[in-house]
Amino acid sequence: MGISCQRLIKSFGEPPTVIIKGIDLNIEDGDFVSISGRSGSGKSTLLYLLSTLDLPSSGSVMIDGQSPAELSVDALHQFRNESLGFVFQFHYLLPELTALENALLPARKNNNVDAKTHVNALFELFDIQTARDKLPSQLSGGEQQRVAIVRALSMKPRYLFADEPTGNLDSVNSKIVMDILKKANKEWGMTLILVTHEPDYAAMAEKEIFLKDGVIVNTAS
Amino acid sequence: MFFLAIRHLLSRKRQTALIFLGISMGTMMFAIISGLQLGMREFVVDRLLSNTAHIRISARDQSVDKDEMTRRFYPQGEMISWLSPPSGKREEAHILYPQGWFDRLREDPEVVAYSPTLNMSVIISKADTRHPAVLVGVVPALYEKVLDISQYIQQGSLDVLKNSGNRVIVGNLLLESLGARLGDTIMVSSGQAELRPLKIAGVLSLSVEDVDKTLMIASLNDVQQLNKTPGQINEISVALVDINLAQAMAGAWALVSRDKVESWEEVNASFLQIFVFQDIVRITVTTAILVVAAFGIYNVLSIIVNQKRREIAILRSIGYPPSMILQLFLIQGVMLGFSGALFGLLVGFGLNLYIETIELNVHIGSGNTLIISFAPSIYIMGFAMAFFSAILASLLPALAASRLTPIDIIRSEI
Incomplete structure (x- = not known):
């Protein structure tokens, strides 16, 4: 069913500063969409609106046929848990948990024991099996981000949102991360929405959206 | 979590x-x-509680009241000014109608037992030693149902008081003050007339200094004879099924009686x-x-x-x-x-x-x-x-x- 938004507006503060200015967008299931633009163009804000983390000032977002604004708090969080995966610029791993425990956090919410097999397979696939029992502080930046991606993929979500996932990584690790994200989209059919300021990575997407001052100025397929 | x-x-x-x-x-x-x-x-x-009943019913002092005297002697309402107002006690305090209390207490399901006593202040002496004391006249069979006194009797037992026989159980510190021993005879005076000999038939210790230094227990009959008030009592000790009801029950009884009715909490308020x-x-x-x-x-x-x-x-x-x-x-x-x-x-x-x-x-x-x-x-x-x-x-x-x-x-x- 994908993600769609109509006349999406988001403003902050008083007097209000409008960041997103009436965006209409349609993302199909299985799409790989990149959102790029200069700093302050509103690309991260648009990602958070599309991914239910934030609510619009006006306009509407529909994801998987439902409006996040109309869901109850518990239903919204259950939807996030089961259907959405997030990768941020910072890994946001819990420092007191091992890599494996971090990756299993989404599954732990509903005592989903089956996820462990899947997560272990992802650790091997991403070549970080030796990191499983280590704390985040014992891992390199690239390994930390890969663990964060395993966490995002642990519930086999239908939508994967990545906000500058390579922003803190060197070129080698950036390539590894991008390869994983592409794999998630191409081989596992996840809808991938990527925010990046790297033109090369933006160009990997089937659909490129370029934002300027809160407005889509260019769309390329 | x-x-x-x-x-x-x-x-x-x-x-x-x-x-x-x-x-x-x-x-x-x-x-x-x-x-x-x-x-x-x-x-x-x-x-x-070994020395105080759950509820204590005691006689009120009958003091001579100036206003009451005026009303009695000058019922027409004359303007009277006493040069020396009447004062003092009419008689020694005693419970006027004990049978009424006994009937009530016997029928009350909350009452476990009651014990009539006559308490009096006495002077006791042995040889040249004199000492003030409180003599409590009891009916042993009733008294031990109300107060668990037997466990504090170090020598002898309450049974020795069953029959009148001028026997007495004495607090251990009082015994010490007198320099007396079990079996000795002490002289007891109510302050009214002759000395009366009582034989020490038991020793008790409550480990409360004030009590052990003054308390003596004797048969109710013996104490009534010594006080020259046969048949009189001035206190009824009551044991209840539930000690927590003492204050409420004492309050209720006080409303319908001219005697003083106090719970153990009131007696030991300090x-x-x-x-x-x-x-x-x-x-x-x-x-x-x-x-x-x-x-x-x-x-x-x-x-x-x-x-x-x-x-x-x-x-x-x-x-x-x-x-x-x-x-x-x-x-x-x-x-x-x-x-x-x-x-x-x-x-x-x-x-x-x-x-x-x-x-x-x-x-x-x-x-x-x-x-x-x-x-x-x-x-x-x-x-x-x-x-x-x-x-x-x-x-x-x-x-x-x-x-x-x-x-x-x-x-x-x-």
Whole structure:
């Protein structure tokens, strides 16, 4: 069913500063969409609106046929848990948990024991099996981000949102991360929405959206 | 969320240990102070009740009243000014209609037993030694149903008073003052007429100095003869099924009688007042300790919530609702409160067991060690105070954490 938004507006503060200015967008299931633009163009804000983390000032977002604004708090969080995966610029791993425990956090919410097999397979696939029992502080930046991606993929979500996932990584690790994200989209059919300021990575997407001052100025397929 | 809460606690061992010790210290102090205070209180109350009935019915003094005399002698309402107003007592106080009380008490289902007594002040002498005392005339079979006096009789027994025979049971300190022994005869005077010889047939000790120095118990008949008031009594002691009803029942009976009716609490009001002050001190000290510990929990959790903003954001974004974030921090407070309280009470219990064995240079009851109470209510109350103060202290930071939204945190991090 994908993600769609109509006349999406988001403003902050008083007097209000409008960041997103009436965006209409349609993302199909299985799409790989990149959102790029200069700093302050509103690309991260648009990602958070599309991914239910934030609510619009006006306009509407529909994801998987439902409006996040109309869901109850518990239903919204259950939807996030089961259907959405997030990768941020910072890994946001819990420092007191091992890599494996971090990756299993989404599954732990509903005592989903089956996820462990899947997560272990992802650790091997991403070549970080030796990191499983280590704390985040014992891992390199690239390994930390890969663990964060395993966490995002642990519930086999239908939508994967990545906000500058390579922003803190060197070129080698950036390539590894991008390869994983592409794999998630191409081989596992996840809808991938990527925010990046790297033109090369933006160009990997089937659909490129370029934002300027809160407005889509260019769309390329 | 238990798993994550435990990991949070273990990841900051020093802070966790300090809060844990703070709570433990509070409950331990509570257990020790309460054990000591309530132990002594139980001892004192036990001794008081061995000498005081649940309800005491006693005769009121019949004083001569100036206004009443005026009305009686000058019923026409003349203007009278007494040069020397009438005063004094009409007669010795005694219960005017004891049979009425006996009938009522016999039929009351809340009354276990009652015992009529005649109490009088006497002077006793042996050789050249004289001593004031209180002589209580009792019917032994009734008296021991009301007051558990037998266990305090060191020599002889209450049975020796069953038949009139001028026998008396004497407080051990009084015996000491007289330099007398069991079997000796002492002379007793009511202050009215001749001395009467009474044979010491028993010795009692309540371990209450004032009582042991003055109390003598004899047969009711003997005391009535000595007082020259055959058939008279001036007190009825009553034992109830439920001691807690004493005050209410005494109040109700007082309304329908001209005799003085007092519960044991009223009779011993000064002692009980001390207990109230003790309670205030005990609870104040413990509360102060627990407040410090609770502030510790509050401060540490508040700092942790601030430090864990990123983790809260990610937990929210992977589907943990605000209620689970609340649980995460609340559980930490609850675990600290639960374990700290339990540990403190266990240590307090152990220390109380030890304190109970320390021998002192003072006589307390039949021994020379402190009397400690191990009443479950102490431990239940200590646990409840610590546990609920820990919950309250963790509630505010937990609520603050649950109100954080992922997007606000992520934006503030960028």
